[in-house]
Amino acid sequence: MQTLAEIAQDLKARDNFVICGHVSPDGDCIGSQLALAEGLRALGKTVTCLLAKADAIDYSLAHLPGVEDMVIAKDFTSPFDTFIAVDVPLAKRMGEEAAALHAQAAHTITIDHHPSLEAMSDANYIDDAAPACAMIVWNLLAELGVSRTATMASAAYVGLMTDTGRFQYQNTNAAALRAAAEMVDAGADPADLATLMYQNRSPQSMALEERMLANHSVLEGGTCAYSFLTIQDFVDTGATRADAEPLIDVLRCMRGVRVACLLREQDNNVRGSLRAKDETDVSVIAQRLGGGGHKAAAGFTFEGSMEEAIAALKGELSDLAQAASTTSAS
Numbered sequence: 001m002q003t004l005a006e007i008a009q010d011l012k013a014r015d016n017f018v019i020c021g022h023v024s025p026d027g028d029c030i031g032s033q034l035a036l037a038e039g040l041r042a043l044g045k046t047v048t049c050l051l052a053k054a055d056a057i058d059y060s061l062a063h064l065p066g067v068e069d070m071v072i073a074k075d076f077t078s079p080f081d082t083f084i085a086v087d088v089p090l091a092k093r094m095g096e097e098a099a100a101l102h103a104q105a106a107h108t109i110t111i112d113h114h115p116s117l118e119a120m121s122d123a124n125y126i127d128d129a130a131p132a133c134a135m136i137v138w139n140l141l142a143e144l145g146v147s148r149t150a151t152m153a154s155a156a157y158v159g160l161m162t163d164t165g166r167f168q169y170q171n172t173n174a175a176a177l178r179a180a181a182e183m184v185d186a187g188a189d190p191a192d193l194a195t196l197m198y199q200n201r202s203p204q205s206m207a208l209e210e211r212m213l214a215n216h217s218v219l220e221g222g223t224c225a226y227s228f229l230t231i232q233d234f235v236d237t238g239a240t241r242a243d244a245e246p247l248i249d250v251l252r253c254m255r256g257v258r259v260a261c262l263l264r265e266q267d268n269n270v271r272g273s274l275r276a277k278d279e280t281d282v283s284v285i286a287q288r289l290g291g292g293g294h295k296a297a298a299g300f301t302f303e304g305s306m307e308e309a310i311a312a313l314k315g316e317l318s319d320l321a322q323a324a325s326t327t328s329a330s
């Protein structure tokens with residue numbers, strides 16, 4: 001593992017980069033990519049930001065400056081020398097095409113904040129205590145001696161704001177707020193960016209929320225809430241996958257709920273999102289159901305039907321409640 005200063009030296013010594021993040025990119029992924037790309041360009045480097053997959057990205061993220069120039073990994077054929085992976089711990093989380101580019105690159109660098117057992121690149125900077133990858137990128141731009149512009153600051157702010165749940169999650173600490181203040185000093189506009197990210201839901205997303213609420217249940221004495229959305233719910237409402245993104249937070253914000261889970265039916269499996277409101281580690285549940293992630297925010301892809309996924313989830317939540325009551329009794 002390298003230091004941030006070593007990563008900065010490494011970047012300065014190279015010229016032609018691609019920057020890629022995980023599939024289903026979120027604000028931290030896109031924000032980290034755009035901020036780093038802009039910083040490297042300020043040093044005269046050639047940089048292309050890649051999207052792991054051709055899937056449409058979230059409406060709000062699509063409106064960030066620089067997204068229009070991103071290239072889908074399978075369409076990228078230009079020569080490059082260094083592949084930078086941001087906000088992603090495993091090559092397979094970038095999808096096949098981007099993972100292939102990573103595998104064939106002359107040099108690879110990872111900048112990330114996901115806990116991972118094995119570093120995947122030639123040079124790696126992984127700080128799993130960092131609230132957002134974009135905050136690492138923000139500090140890296142300072143290491144690089146780049147004058148941090150409003151564009152870089154806005155992209156980094158979006159990453160930090162979204163990965164901390166608008167500065168509400170357990171990962172919100174003084175360092176995150178100080179970094180946010182630096183970004184605002186550099187020209188990021190908190191109100192504009194909050195409006196872009198959070199006051200911008202489509203009518204389809206609102207219709208999907210009705211379905212989600214109609215399907216929801218609480219378990220374990222009201223400490224766990226889950227709901228599900230079928231393919232038919234998406235067809236009926238005209239909603240996209242991105243329209244479902246805000247909905248897990250609706251479950252989590254219920255009084256007394258410590259763990260929230262939203263299950264979404266896909267063609268051959270079920271995608272689950274898990275969130276914790278307290279110290280509960282939902283990444284453990286995610287791992288047991290075929291996924292992973294952070295302590296307070298994790299996800300999994302369950303191979304099976306929705307009924308089977310719900311049954312498996314209920315089993316995990318019951319085990320978790322059992323373990324919690326054992327701990328508190330001892």
Ligand SMILES: [Mn+2]
Pocket residue numbers: 028029087113132133163
């Ligand atoms: Mn992240």
